[in-house]
Amino acid sequence: MQGNTHIVGGITASLAFAQISNDNPLLLVGAGIIGALLPDICHSGSKIGRKFPIISKMVNKLFGHRSFTHSLLFLILMVMVLHTLVPFKAISIGILLGMASHIFLDMWTKKGVKLFFPVSISVRFPLTTRTGSKVEKVVFMLLTLLSVYFSYELIVNLLGTL
Numbered sequence: 175m176q177g178n179t180h181i182v183g184g185i186t187a188s189l190a191f192a193q194i195s196n197d198n199p200l201l202l203v204g205a206g207i208i209g210a211l212l213p214d215i216c217h218s219g220s221k222i223g224r225k226f227p228i229i230s231k232m233v234n235k236l237f238g239h240r241s242f243t244h245s246l247l248f249l250i251l252m253v254m255v256l257h258t259l260v261p262f263k264a265i266s267i268g269i270l271l272g273m274a275s276h277i278f279l280d281m282w283t284k285k286g287v288k289l290f291f292p293v294s295i296s297v298r299f300p301l302t303t304r305t306g307s308k309v310e311k312v313v314f315m316l317l318t319l320l321s322v323y324f325s326y327e328l329i330v331n332l333l334g335t336l
C-alpha cells in the first residue's frame with residue numbers, strides 16, 4: 175500500500191481507539207501516523223525510507239521488504255522498547271496502533287507480509303489488490319470518511335462534557 179493510505183489507516187486506527195479511551199486524541203493520532211509509516215523503513219523508496227536512507231538500506235539488506243518490520247515479532251519488540259523509553263502511554267499506544275494498521279493493510283496486497291518472521295511464510299487475505307490500484311484509492315477514501323466520522327464523534331463528546 176502507498177504511504178498516504180498507511181497514514182490515513184494510522185489516523186483511523188488511533189481515532190477509533192480514541193473513542194474508547196481517555197488518552198489525548200491529538201497525541202494518539204500524531205503517534206499513529208508515525209507508527210503507520212515505521213514498518214516501511216525496510217523499503218528505501220517509502221516516505222520514511224527516503225528520510226532515513228542509511229537505516230532503510232541496512233534493514234532492507236538484513237531482512238528484505240515486508241518481513242521483520244511487518245511481523246508480530248517486531249510489534250512485540252516495539253512494545254518493550256516503547257515501554258522502556260516512552261513515558262507517555264498515549265504515544266506508545268498510538269505508535270503500536272499505527273504499526274498494526276500498516277501490517278493489516280499490507281495483508282490485502284498480493285505479496286502479503288511475513289507476519290510470523292523469522293518463519294518465512296507470507297500471510298495475506300484471500301482477496302488482495304495491487305499497490306496504487308483503484309481498489310486502494312477506494313480504501314483510502316473509505317478510511318478518510320471513517321476518520322472524519324470518528325473526529326466528529328470525538329468533538330461532539332468533547333462539547334458534551336463542557
Ligand SMILES: [Zn+2]
Nearest residue numbers: 213214240280
Ligand atoms: Zn508496508
